[in-house]
Amino acid sequence: MSQYLVLSHIKVQNANCIAGFTWGFPAITHFVGFTHAMQRQLSTTFDITLGGCAIVSHDYQLRVYKPSPKANFEFIQSKNPPVLAKHKAASVPIIEEGKMNLTASMIIEVSKELTTNEASVKQLKQVVLAHCLKSRLAGGTILSIGRVDLLSASTNEQLNKLTKKLKRLTMPGFVLKDRSKYLNRHFQRLKETDENAELLDAWLDFSALKYQAQPKLKKNELEATAETEADWMLLAKPEKGWLVPIMTGYKAISKIYSVGEVANTRDAETPTRFVEAVHTIGEWKSMHRITNINEIIWRYQPDNDWYLCTQETTPKPSQQTSLSEESETLDFQTALSNL
Numbered sequence: 001m002s003q004y005l006v007l008s009h010i011k012v013q014n015a016n017c018i019a020g021f022t023w024g025f026p027a028i029t030h031f032v033g034f035t036h037a038m039q040r041q042l043s044t045t046f047d048i049t050l051g052g053c054a055i056v057s058h059d060y061q062l063r064v065y066k067p068s069p070k071a072n073f074e075f076i077q078s079k080n081p082p083v084l085a086k087h088k089a090a091s092v093p094i095i096e097e098g099k100m101n102l103t104a105s106m107i108i109e110v111s112k113e114l115t116t117n118e119a120s121v122k123q124l125k126q127v128v129l130a131h132c133l134k135s136r137l138a139g140g141t142i143l144s145i146g147r148v149d150l151l152s153a154s155t156n157e158q159l160n161k162l163t164k165k166l167k168r169l170t171m172p173g174f175v176l177k178d179r180s181k182y183l184n185r186h187f188q189r190l191k192e193t194d195e196n197a198e199l200l201d202a203w204l205d206f207s208a209l210k211y212q213a214q215p216k217l218k219k220n221e222l223e224a225t226a227e228t229e230a231d232w233m234l235l236a237k238p239e240k241g242w243l244v245p246i247m248t249g250y251k252a253i254s255k256i257y258s259v260g261e262v263a264n265t266r267d268a269e270t271p272t273r274f275v276e277a278v279h280t281i282g283e284w285k286s287m288h289r290i291t292n293i294n295e296i297i298w299r300y301q302p303d304n305d306w307y308l309c310t311q312e313t314t315p316k317p318s319q320q321t322s323l324s325e326e327s328e329t330l331d332f333q334t335a336l337s338n339l
């Protein structure tokens with residue numbers, strides 16, 4: 001049986017829009033982490049297990065501005081706390097933060113189905129709604145949720161009806177899909193023409209705006225010179241689609257330290273490990289084009305030093321083509337000495 005918990009049109013204020021060294025939308029780990037936190041909350045009341053989640057974006061507003069028409073975008077910053085204490089003479093420092101308001105839906109996979117009746121479904125919806133309104137999503141405040149639904153299907157016919165209903169609940173919207181295979185394919189093509197090509201080169205071909213000069217040769221000119229006029233043409237991305245750089249997890253750069261070995265950690269009960277962000281390529285695809293809900297679910301896929309989120313059903317994260325900082329694993333004291 002297939003079962004999904006659907007949170008439609010979640011309005012979030014001041015969410016974190018910085019993901020690794022990209023910005024524009026929260027990292028995948030924010031949404032999968034939100035699902036994990038909900039699982040821990042619901043397991044105290046219901047015999048239910050949540051898996052991964054799909055992310056559907058409806059609307060967004062980045063808190064940025066341009067100092068001048070030709071300048072780059074800059075984040076609108078605030079000083080916290082905004083009101084200074086009387087005994088402080090200096091101004092409060094600013095730590096750069098990227099914020100956004102967004103409206104998104106989440107389709108959460110129920111990996112251990114809940115045996116339900118009308119009363120238990122109603123109770124589940126109330127508990128989920130109450131939990132969400134007290135929680136944060138991507139560091140932002142949840143202002144409202146359009147509706148909460150629990151959908152189930154046991155046969156192919158029911159699954160088709162469930163898919164159609166999911167689309168009605170989450171449209172109009174764009175779902176985020178993993179396109180790591182595009183990055184891998186383009187990287188292999190680059191290696192065929194340049195053996196020194198790196199994965200970063202392939203990733204930048206997707207994420208950077210690149211222009212190429214097209215010389216306007218005169219009648220008697222056979223080759224372009226420094227004085228030849230040219231038109232600058234925008235280079236197309238290696239693959240078709242609304243492709244964007246995304247952050248999908250972390251890569252360990254240190255060993256695992258036992259509880260209490262690293263001072264001043266936030267969690268005094270969990271071992272500690274230092275990591276760096278992993279980036280790859282994603283695609284925004286209109287929800288009405290989705291035919292298989294299982295293919296858009298992001299799930300945790302830890303494997304040794306890799307802590308990734310992926311949409312593959314049988315992935316091998318250590319072999320997945322993703323962009324991370326190429327760093328050797330260091331001990332704690334050596335890492336500190338390199339700062």
